Amino acid sequence: MRSIMPVKGRLLTPTKVLVTLLMLAAFFLPAPFVILSPGDPQNILGSAITITGTKVYPTSGKLSVTSVMVTDPDSYITGFDILYGWVDKDRAVIPRSEVYPEGETAEQAVEEGAAEMSGSQINATAAALSYLGYKSASKIVVLDINKSSNAYKAIEVSDQLLSIDDRTVKSSSELIAYLGDKKPGDLVTIKVIRAGLGVLTKSIKLSAREDNSAFIGINIEEQFDFPFDVKIKLEETGGPSGGLIFALGVVEKLTPENLVRSRNIAGTGTITTDGRVGPIGGIAEKIIGAQADGVEIFLTPTENCMDIKNLKALAKQKSGNSGKVMKIVPVATLAEAISLLELPDNAKFPSCQSFT
Incomplete structure (x- = not known):
């Protein structure tokens, strides 16, 4: 049997340089993570x-x-930052997608956090x-409307939402729960109070999210008339x-x-x-x-x-x-x-x- 002698592997100089550059790039190029502390x-x-x-x-x-x-979401997180985050027991490194939606900017993140x-x-x-x-009168008010939805122009910001398909809406969670059994393309009847026009009834075709769930396209908030001022x-x-x-x-x-x-x-x-x-x-x-x-x-x-x-x-x-x-x-x-x-x-x- 022919004996086999181990031979020390060698990399050509250009290859060594390329590998070194790739390793350095891994530490200095931005990575899709965020650091929590x-x-x-x-x-x-x-x-x-x-x-x-x-x-x-x-x-x-x-x-x-x-x-x-x-x-x-705009922070420049490098491999060095990630390595330090892993070593520091008081920090956590997680994928950016778990915290911020795709494409969200720092300004948008601040606005959303404030809201x-x-x-x-x-x-x-x-x-x-x-x-x-204490008893506090409340109402459901439309804050924002998705321009790509069928609710756009049918519903207006500041409309007071009364009901959907004759079901009284008291919170966004109630609205989401009701829509859970609906499909994109289904028609729903929305009743709102609009300043200067009184009660209006609108028929709206539900839109589709990426996961094919149905949504109206409005962002609502419960507003209260508290008996005294709390800031x-x-x-x-x-x-x-x-x-x-x-x-x-x-x-x-x-x-x-x-x-x-x-x-x-x-x-x-x-x-x-x-x-x-x-x-x-x-x-x-x-x-x-x-x-x-x-x-x-x-x-x-x-x-x-x-x-x-x-x-x-x-x-x-x-x-x-x-x-x-x-x-x-x-x-x-x-x-x-x-x-x-x-x-x-x-x-x-x-x-x-x-x-x-």
């Missing part, structure tokens, strides 16, 4: 919530909205006042995830009972006008940010419990310089969150363990 919790019990026209009670402690810092924040503040106020027993303003924060904490802040300022009781409390979660708490993104980064700020109780949507990994490791981490372990407490509604905050300090709180 923990943001600093923002206490809303100061000037973030302003209420006029009714009695407001003093507060104590901190009730903070948590956030995630995320690179914008979502505004909507969450309205929902939070409505949920808080409803919990406290919520938080700088440099967008999106809907502050809803739960905003609602708790409004309740805290409108009731003599002190829910926070000088504690450091933070949390996250969307909220509906009837007080249901919904899941959010970036939960791990928000928990890390809360721990660094010395938060004692962190309220998380129950539906996010499945996203919280390595719970034992999180539980063992001490919160800030307080030396205490931060409690991660799941909630499904505003009422549940309030009842948990009313518990004595030595009470046993629910945890995400039973939901994972």
